[in-house]
Amino acid sequence: MYRTNTCGELRITNLNQEVTLAGWVQKARKFGGMIFVDLRDRYGITQLVFNQEIDAALCEQAAKLGREWVVQVTGKIAERSNKNPNIPTGDIEIIASKLTVLNPSETPPFTIEDESDGGDDLRMKYRYLDLRRTPVRANLELRHRMAFATRSYLNENRFLEVETPVLIGSTPEGARDFVVPSRMNPGEFYALPQSPQTLKQLLMVSGFDRYFQIVKCFRDEDLRADRQPEFTQIDCEMSFVEQEDILNIFEGLTKYLFKTIKNIDLPDFPRLPYADAMKLYGSDKPDTRFGMQFVEIKDLTTGKGFGVFDGAEYVGAIRVEGCASYTRKQIDELTEFVKRPQIGAKGLVYVRYDADGSLKSSVDKFYSPEDLQKWVEKTEAKPGDLILILCGVTEKTQKQLGELRLEMGARLGLRDKNQYNCLWVVDFPLLEYDEELNRYFAKHHPFTGPKPEDIPLLETNPGAVRANAYDIVINGVEVGGGSIRIHNSELQKKMFSVLGFSDEQAQAQFGFLMNAFKYGAPPHGGIAFGLDRFVSIFAGLDSIRDCIAFPKNNSGRDVMLDAPSVIAQEQLDELYLKIELPEK
């Protein structure tokens, strides 16, 4: 037996027990005739003491220990004279009587401390050492606990976890598939699933009633900071349900996770129609930790000779509390912010409502104090507030104003990582019009159901049709989304026709599902949560990368494994594949 206890569990109540611990040398320091060693394992840190006067030979052995050496120590538990209140084992220490080096260590390329001196690239190459750092390991422990709690909740609610295949067929719609050449079927390829969407719908046709799976999904997209080529979904589907049933079950899951993991009792989640989300926040995933909702002031700005506002479809304002004191420089910064290409506004108009009640604006030339007073009233500004205004085409401007709102929220410290505001965004449009390709696309996927009352609009005004689709948003992050699916063959046919599919095309691409619908498909719907993002919110992380054990970099590479890599000619030959790289 290598150890009687872990490095995290011994307390003053264990005094005088003889124990054996094993772990890593966090640090060793000499002090007089003693050597103190902090021994670390996953569970904590325990102080070891080697005393020259008691056992000189042992002390000499301990003097050779280096950082990250793996050792086994036997000794007696004593009370520390110099207690450390910051760690649970801080009242005791082990007076060592035996020391075995289980494995020495070379000096690690960076310090294994909460704040490491290693840069990102180095830490990724030596990810197995980075994972030794307590905050990194804590993220993965959190991930384990969230996944476990999710399974407990869903199991309790009669969901069955069913594994769907990873080697499936390629579908041309949607993002790019990763493909896998089949040796046994030369010239043919499997695809890795972007999600088990169609398979979970088939399970509903099979009568599984309530399905879930915590499952790896794959997308061959160019990567961004919060995207990985492989990611994990909490994928769920239910039969004989309406939107309300699904919202209730998964609001329940979210509350359960916050309660069991963070001991936070969340209030019921507001339900915000997509149209309102755009109107009030300029985003379909608004951060509702703070207000600063948009106020439309087009009616108050027109006809005063300011052509920019007069010509704009939309003029929207936000009231920024207590920022009337912003300097010219600060206002200029904000103007630069909204004019960045990623945001793309033409300019920024402000009104300072100074503490003394006076009004100062960048459009004083066109608007009298009385005009501005009306803006103040409509935005409910108070002395000391700053009003920021953008104008232009409605939706585009709303999105720009949304970015400005988030920036102001951040500047004012209103986006507290320890506060959690959850909401449902509902009533998404079913379709999106692509101006370039001159056709409608499904905003979600072609199996999303329209609201029954909007079905007649499919013929007359498809863009106005609302879907039974919903997203769950926490702190401005879309954590999950789903929809009620179409289960009626006729409606499905109509949907494909609106999307510009011929019957033959629909059959070729989604034939297996269309076919299954002929044999008694129940009404059904579902949702998928992005587990990586869900965990990163719980962990207070900005990127999903640090809640993934072995993430890939922005080129899709695992720098630790050095993957992907070239493979043997023999492997290519067996697959009947030839590589033809472009000329450099």
Next chain:
Amino acid sequence: MYRTNTCGELRITNLNQEVTLAGWVQKARKFGGMIFVDLRDRYGITQLVFNQEIDAALCEQAAKLGREWVVQVTGKIAERSNKNPNIPTGDIEIIASKLTVLNPSETPPFTIEDESDGGDDLRMKYRYLDLRRTPVRANLELRHRMAFATRSYLNENRFLEVETPVLIGSTPEGARDFVVPSRMNPGEFYALPQSPQTLKQLLMVSGFDRYFQIVKCFRDEDLRADRQPEFTQIDCEMSFVEQEDILNIFEGLTKYLFKTIKNIDLPDFPRLPYADAMKLYGSDKPDTRFGMQFVEIKDLTTGKGFGVFDGAEYVGAIRVEGCASYTRKQIDELTEFVKRPQIGAKGLVYVRYDADGSLKSSVDKFYSPEDLQKWVEKTEAKPGDLILILCGVTEKTQKQLGELRLEMGARLGLRDKNQYNCLWVVDFPLLEYDEELNRYFAKHHPFTGPKPEDIPLLETNPGAVRANAYDIVINGVEVGGGSIRIHNSELQKKMFSVLGFSDEQAQAQFGFLMNAFKYGAPPHGGIAFGLDRFVSIFAGLDSIRDCIAFPKNNSGRDVMLDAPSVIAQEQLDELYLKIELPEK
């Protein structure tokens, strides 16, 4: 709301309640002026009654219902006059007052009954309908419960579930990898993991202490009945452990599963050294539901003029209880059985120990009744028993005798699917000698640790070195296996050298792990269970296929999805790949 209750939960205590159910029409039958419909969902079957006299229009509507239609019915719960004791809802029926057809169904291509009339191919093509059959769905429900219970047990024992990547690097050792071309790294490939072996060892280096994962693994092998290109492992690894610790934890898991899932209390598992398993059963995964252990009778058979036995390295017998009455034809059948190319014995010798005490053998010419009497004594045969004897080269003959033993066990009904005999097979040889390639191979993998006391033999007699490796065997099936790993760089180097690797080759293939071992690797070891096989044993299935939702056939095809398939030229171009099929 689509339903107030499921089709499996209403009882006589619910009498007179008005309920709404939804489900599939299992069958409908007319009887007098009434129509009886069995409504089915995942939870059970409930009888609906439509009465001509009460509501003629409704009855007419019900008369149109076909098999597998999806309907919603509202009605009142009544006591059945003709109760059905075979189903939990058999005391009640629903007197229907409202019927809504949610979705009609075409006539399914085979019956959705416990015993279907559909052949294998048809049921695989329409797997979503096959999954509606109760016994098939029950297998997947069992799988869910086993996976859930496994997670509960491991979580309780402080294991962390950590997801390891699916897109990793290709390793040339072992079975063939599935590979995935990387678009972002042209000409390079990811590989799908055959197991997370090296990654879980890295997690031990990271100090995760106890890891598990229920994880998909992939092997591009030619398929057999119980093999799938993608399969699921319960993959586990622990630090600071010896073999005994691992055996205890996972014997505990197995007992926990039998208890929670089947309410069976298993006794402690015997531990059988590999050498004994071969000697007594001719197999490293013996079916110990019955005895019939081998008895070596070489010493009793030599020097009596029977050249076949005299020239054989090994002569082994099994005693088959009560089979002295086997006819010539039956003995001939057995002889044919052992002579089949898959088994490859040259012939079969028998001794009948008749009920009257007389002895009759196929080698009477060479052996006197006194000679045979000695065989009887050594095999402990009783009157009425049959002794079956094979001879030849030791290990080969033992395997043949093992097959014969299993056959006799099956014939005598000793392999009861409802009896479970578990054991550990331990002390596997570390290495296997490949006569053709004239070198040693790792029997498990090159990171498996030798028994410390056998390490000196690595230099002098590598074939005799025993590994700290173990398999868990249930009813003759290897359900899991693992080992204590090497964590010492020097020993690892020696191991590679025994396996014929140069330092450079070892570095090229396993450099990332060798490198990690330099920074304080703890002693560690682990195990992996084959979940598919584990479930199939619990379910009493012969093949793993029926405990997989969407399995592939022997050509690695998913006939329902029609995958793999050709992909678009555009996809190939993006990957810089060209297909060059051989001439037909």
